[in-house]
Amino acid sequence: MTATASGRPGSARLTPRHDPGQPTTAVPDLAALQQRAAERAAERAGGRDRLRGHIVCDGLVRIFKTEGVEVVALQGLDLVIDRGELVAIVGASGSGKSTLLNVLSGLDTPTAGIARVADYDLLALSNRRRLAYRREMVGFIWQQTGRNLLPYLTAVENVELPMKLAGRRGGRRERARRLLDLVGVGHCADRRPGRMSGGEQQRCAVAVAVANDPEILFADEPTGELDEATGAEVFAALRTINAELGVTIVVVTHDHAVADQVRRTVAIRDGRTASEVRRTARTTADGGTELVSEEYAVLDRTGRMQLPAPFVEALSLRDRVRLTLEPDRVEVRPGDRAHAEESE
Numbered sequence: 398m399t400a401t402a403s404g405r406p407g408s409a410r411l412t413p414r415h416d417p418g419q420p421t422t423a424v425p426d427l428a429a430l431q432q433r434a435a436e437r438a439a440e441r442a443g444g445r446d447r448l449r450g451h452i453v454c455d456g457l458v459r460i461f462k463t464e465g466v467e468v469v470a471l472q473g474l475d476l477v478i479d480r481g482e483l484v485a486i487v488g489a490s491g492s493g494k495s496t497l498l499n500v501l502s503g504l505d506t507p508t509a510g511i512a513r514v515a516d517y518d519l520l521a522l523s524n525r526r527r528l529a530y531r532r533e534m535v536g537f538i539w540q541q542t543g544r545n546l547l548p549y550l551t552a553v554e555n556v557e558l559p560m561k562l563a564g565r566r567g568g569r570r571e572r573a574r575r576l577l578d579l580v581g582v583g584h585c586a587d588r589r590p591g592r593m594s595g596g597e598q599q600r601c602a603v604a605v606a607v608a609n610d611p612e613i614l615f616a617d618e619p620t621g622e623l624d625e626a627t628g629a630e631v632f633a634a635l636r637t638i639n640a641e642l643g644v645t646i647v648v649v650t651h652d653h654a655v656a657d658q659v660r661r662t663v664a665i666r667d668g669r670t671a672s673e674v675r676r677t678a679r680t681t682a683d684g685g686t687e688l689v690s691e692e693y694a695v696l697d698r699t700g701r702m703q704l705p706a707p708f709v710e711a712l713s714l715r716d717r718v719r720l721t722l723e724p725d726r727v728e729v730r731p732g733d734r735a736h737a738e739e740s741e
C-alpha cells in the first residue's frame with residue numbers, strides 16, 4: 398500500500414505492465430515552483446500544521462432529477478486537496494468534472510456526502526454564508542473566454558471590477574496592473590477583450606479571478622477553446638499564480654499535454670475518482686532534479702477501487718474476479734474457472 402496524494406493511506410499503485418512506462422522528464426523549474434507554492438500557502442495558512450486538507454470530499458453524491466429521470470453525476474467521490482496544490486482533473490465527457498467544480502465553488506449543492514473547503518461545510522451553507530464563500534474564498538474561470546470578461550471594459554477595468562464590488566478601497570488600479578503583469582498580459586492592460594487574443598483573454602481572466610485574493614481558484618477547461626501553445630501560456634499563468642500567491646488551484650482539462658505540466662492529475666470515471674498520476678521530484682546522480690511520474694488507483698474507505706479499463710479489457714475481466722492475497726500484493730485474476738485454469 399502506498400499513501401495517496403491526499404495523504405490517506407490505502408492507494409494501490411498500478412503495475413506498469415500495461416503502461417508503456419511513465420516517461421522520466423527533466424523539468425527542474427516545476428519542482429521549484431511547487432516548493433514555492435507550498436511555502437506561500439503555509440505562510441497564508443499561518444503555519445504548516447494547517448496545511449492538510451484544504452478541500453475534502455468524502456462519499457460525495459450529486460443526483461440530478463429531470464422529468465422523472467435520475468442522473469447520478471457524482472457517485473460517492475473521494476478527494477483531498479492540500480493547501481497550495483495545483484491539481485488537474487481529467488475524465489471523459491459526462492464523468493462529472495463540471496459537477497464537481499460547481500459543487501466545490503458553491504454554485505451547486507451536493508445531494509449527500511461530505512464537501513468541505515477550509516472551514517466551510519458546503520452541504521450546510523446558509524444563503525448568506527454561501528454568498529460570502531463565493532465572494533471571498535473562490536475565484537472561477539470558465540471555458541468560454543466571453544464569459545469571464547466584460548466586453549466594454551478594458552483588461553485593467555475588468556480586474557478592478559471585482560475589487561470595486563467587494564468594496565475594496567485604494568490601490569485597486571495598482572493591484573490590477575500588477576496582477577496583469579504577473580500573468581504576462583501587462584501589455585493588454587488598456588485594451589478591451591475584443592482586441593485581445595483568446596489566450597490573452599484567458600490570462601486576463603486568471604487575473605480577474607484572483608483580484609480579491611481568493612484561497613482557491615477553480616477553472617473548468619480554461620484552455621478548451623485554445624490551441625496547444627496558447628493553452629500552455631494560460632497554464633503557465635496558473636502556475637505562476639499558484640507559486641507566487643499560494644492559491645490552491647483545481648483545473649479541469651481535456652488537454653493531456655497540460656496535465657503533464659502539473660504535479661498531480663486526478664482522473665474521474667463515472668462520478669468517482671478512479672486514478673491519480675503523481676510526479677515527484679528526485680535528485681539525479683549529477684545533482685540535477687527530474688520529475689518521475691507514477692500512476693495510482695484510488696482506494697476508498699470501504700476498500701473499493703476501479704480497475705483501469707485497459708486492464709479489464711486485456712484479461713477480458715467480467716462480472717467476478719478472483720482475488721489472492723500475497724505477502725506484498727493482491728492479485729486479480731479472471732473469475733471464470735475455465736479461463737483461470739487455462740492461463741495457469
Ligand SMILES: Nc1ncnc2c1ncn2[C@@H]1O[C@H](COP(=O)(O)OP(=O)(O)OP(=O)(O)O)[C@@H](O)[C@H]1O
Pocket residue numbers: 461462463468469470488489490491492493494495496497
Ligand atoms: N443540470 C443538470 N441536469 C441534469 N443532468 C445533469 C446536469 N448537469 C450535469 N448533468 C449530468 O451529469 C453527468 C455529469 O455531467 P458533467 O457536466 O459534470 O460532466 P463533465 O465531466 O463536465 O463533461 P464534459 O467533459 O462534457 O464537460 C452527465 O451525465 C450530465 O448529463
Ligand SMILES: [Mg+2]
Pocket residue numbers: 494495496617
Ligand atoms: Mg464539463
